[in-house]
Amino acid sequence: MSRKFVLRAAAITAASALVCVGAANSASAHVTVSSPDAKPGGYAKLVFRVPSESDTASTTKLVVSLPKDRPFSSVGAQVKDGWKVVKTTEKLPAPVKVGDVTLTEAITTVTWTAAAGGVPPNDFDEFALSVGRIAEGVDSLNFPAVQTYSDGEVVKWEEIAKDGADKPEHPAPSLKLTTAITPVAATTDAEDEGGTDTLARVLGGAGLVLGLIGLSLGLRAGRGKATS
Missing domain, CATH: 1.20.5 (Single alpha-helices involved in coiled-coils or other helix-helix interfaces)
Incomplete structure (x- = not known):
């Protein structure tokens, strides 16, 4: 095997690795939601990871929308130093029974606003909610979010991914629910x-x-x- 061939193969491998790293960084730059304990019929901690995709601007505001068709009977927001949190209650289009409770209104949005600073450029922070009960008979929940930067840019993470279609450019944070092993x-x-x-x-x-x-x-x- 010639030295020229070995060098060319090494260059191709290195370029492929850089492409993979770039793709991973791009995919992880979205606003996402995860949970260590979310399952139908239970209470859960929801963690929203918010990266600042800017070299110069900080994230200063995050608005998360909660499901209106599957409302939560209780919503507790994480208290964060340097951030003001506001929960907005809205009347539901029709009463919804959640467990033993029938809801006519529910918290539909939670807003975190930075008092100063915010999430610095190219860094990330996490914002948590404690919610429940989660409705029975569902396997996933979507949480559209709006991210505002210090330079005035607004990014709406609200596109719902569809089966068989390409992944949207600004997907809404989506949470897959776990189920107990029978x-x-x-x-x-x-x-x-x-x-x-x-x-x-x-x-x-x-x-x-x-x-x-x-x-x-x-x-x-x-x-x-x-x-x-």
């Missing part, structure tokens, strides 16, 4: 593990037999040479 699923996993263990034993035994056969043939060959 005994049936646990039993299936145990059976799978048992089947895998049995297969491993069979293959191991077959390998041992083949090894013994090979050893026997080797010994016979050696004896044949010694006799001759």
